[in-house]
Amino acid sequence: MTTEELERDLRAMAEPRESDESMRYATRARLSEQMVERPGRLRSFRIATGVAAAAAAAAALLGVALLGGPGGSGGPSTADAAIVHQALRALTGPANMIVHVKEDGVQNGRPIALEWWQETSPPYALRMIKGWGGQSHEGAADGTTRFQYDAHTNTILKTTGAKSPQPLVDPMAGVRRQLAKGDAQVAGTTTIDGRTLYKIELSTGVIAYFDTTTYRPMYLDNPQGDGSVVRTRVVAYEELPMTSETEHLVSITAQHPDARIQTRTAPSK
Amino acid sequence: MEVRALLVAPAVRGRQIDRDAGLVAAAREEPRMFLGLYDRYFDRVLGYVRLRIREEATCEDVTSAVFTTALAQLGRFRGDGPFAGWLFQIARNAVRDVQRKPKPERLPLTFEAAESRPGPEEQLLARERADRLRAVVSRLEPEQQHLLALRYGADLAFDEIGEIVGASAGTVRVRLHRILHELRRRYPHDD
Numbered sequence: 001m002t003t004e005e006l007e008r009d010l011r012a013m014a015e016p017r018e019s020d021e022s023m024r025y026a027t028r029a030r031l032s033e034q035m036v037e038r039p040g041r042l043r044s045f046r047i048a049t050g051v052a053a054a055a056a057a058a059a060a061l062l063g064v065a066l067l068g069g070p071g072g073s074g075g076p077s078t079a080d081a082a083i084v085h086q087a088l089r090a091l092t093g094p095a096n097m098i099v100h101v102k103e104d105g106v107q108n109g110r111p112i113a114l115e116w117w118q119e120t121s122p123p124y125a126l127r128m129i130k131g132w133g134g135q136s137h138e139g140a141a142d143g144t145t146r147f148q149y150d151a152h153t154n155t156i157l158k159t160t161g162a163k164s165p166q167p168l169v170d171p172m173a174g175v176r177r178q179l180a181k182g183d184a185q186v187a188g189t190t191t192i193d194g195r196t197l198y199k200i201e202l203s204t205g206v207i208a209y210f211d212t213t214t215y216r217p218m219y220l221d222n223p224q225g226d227g228s229v230v231r232t233r234v235v236a237y238e239e240l241p242m243t244s245e246t247e248h249l250v251s252i253t254a255q256h257p258d259a260r261i262q263t264r265t266a267p268s269k
Numbered sequence: 270m271e272v273r274a275l276l277v278a279p280a281v282r283g284r285q286i287d288r289d290a291g292l293v294a295a296a297r298e299e300p301r302m303f304l305g306l307y308d309r310y311f312d313r314v315l316g317y318v319r320l321r322i323r324e325e326a327t328c329e330d331v332t333s334a335v336f337t338t339a340l341a342q343l344g345r346f347r348g349d350g351p352f353a354g355w356l357f358q359i360a361r362n363a364v365r366d367v368q369r370k371p372k373p374e375r376l377p378l379t380f381e382a383a384e385s386r387p388g389p390e391e392q393l394l395a396r397e398r399a400d401r402l403r404a405v406v407s408r409l410e411p412e413q414q415h416l417l418a419l420r421y422g423a424d425l426a427f428d429e430i431g432e433i434v435g436a437s438a439g440t441v442r443v444r445l446h447r448i449l450h451e452l453r454r455r456y457p458h459d460d
Contacts, residue, residue, distance in 0.1 A: 001453060001456065003453065006453055006456065007449070008448060009398060009399065009402050010320065010402065010417065010421035011421050011424075012399060012420075013319060013320050013399045013403060013421070013422070014317070014319040014320045014422040014423075014424075015318035015319075015419060016312070017325070020312075023329050023332075023333075024311055026332045027307075027311070027331075027332070027336060027337075028304065028307065028423075030333065030337065030339065031303065031304065031307060031310075031336060032301075032304070033341055034337055034340055034341070035300040035301055035303070035340070075415065078299075078302070078347075081304075082304075084300075087458065118383075191304065193394060218283075231337055251432045
């Protein structure tokens with residue numbers, strides 16, 4: 001073995017993992033919580049999980065945000081950063097879960113809807129249902145195979161030979177990416193449908209609105225090519241544990257067990 | 270055998286300006302600014318810990334504990350050495366504490382399942398190789414482990430490590446070269 005190979009193996013031991021981002025935000029939230037506690041007090045720490053962690057983290061970061069009001073030393077930017085981080089955390093699920101997103105809205109006078117389920121770990125299997133003007137389209141992918149469902153003929157068109165596993169591309173992926181890159185600016189709070197929400201402007205032009213307590217995404221303003229803006233309401237954003245039952249949510253064949261299946265091979269490029 | 274020189278705040282040769290001094294001062298005035306230090310060092314500390322501890326759940330817990338300890342103890346950091354040296358000393362102590370326990374407490378974490386899920390064959394082989402290498406590393410002197418983890422876990426440059434351990438970059442390079450030589454001698458490389 002050469003020194004280079006040994007160094008490679010040593011570095012591989014410390015390679016980042018999928019769960020690092022979740023851990024980063026969980027620890028960040030814990031530190032924020034610690035900051036608003038009495039100084040010098042250190043409690044034993046273990047990473048909280050699930051809803052309790054989210055609630056604790058949200059409360060902690062909200063506390064930080066409140067402390068960072070105008071006039072404090074470096075307050076507003078730090079408070080805004082805390083909001084952005086917490087919003088990102090709310091959109092960053094642990095591995096081995098299924099993200100479920102449901103949005104609806106109106107575009108050009110017609111109702112639109114989108115529902116999406118996707119695994120947060122490879123192969124990032126997904127299923128989505130898109131509705132527009134009374135029509136709907138249902139598709140799925142599992143990393144190597146794509147599926148389309150034709151409700152009229154109760155047929156699943158299965159296309160094998162997809163090149164590589166897809167990443168997490170749920171409808172919040174763009175928002176998540178912009179928040180993670182820091183390409184986001186907190187534009188205060190606003191009230192929509194009677195709820196006070198954080199308004200976060202992304203560099204892509206999208207404006208995302210988050211609940212001020214839970215940081216759950218609530219609305220998205222999506223700029224269109226014609227200059228109009230389509231507002232969608234986030235009806236659901238949740239992370240479901242991966243079980244034999246929830247795994248069916250990302251499987252189009254499980255959803256339509258009686259459907260006829262047609263198989264074809266993806267044309268090679 | 271533990272090397273005493275590394276247990277205390279190291280003297281810094283040719284004393285350089287601590288790149289973290291501004292953030293440390295700000296964090297002393299306003300604890301929220303500590304998050305800047307956290308962002309700067311999270312990956313490095315996690316990498317450091319990963320090189321020295323096998324169990325992922327414990328790695329995550331130790332890393333978190335390093336930062337919560339650093340935040341709680343920041344007032345005691347005197348600044349007579351670099352912040353990074355102080356932080357990695359906390360990490361070193363935390364690792365040592367875990368390794369001293371006969372049966373380290375295993376803390377339940379959400380994320381471990383993903384890491385332990387069987388993957389493709391090459392991943393399993395890489396894991397086995399890493400386990401063997403970690404076993405060899407764990408038999409090195411604590412100071413040697415510390416240096417290896419700073420270099421290959423925290424991904425620090427020789428001069429950065431030198432600032433932390435109070436030695437020149439050249440000295441660090443030579444020490445690491447010897448450690449790698451020792452490691453190559455002990456590390457089974459039948460693959």
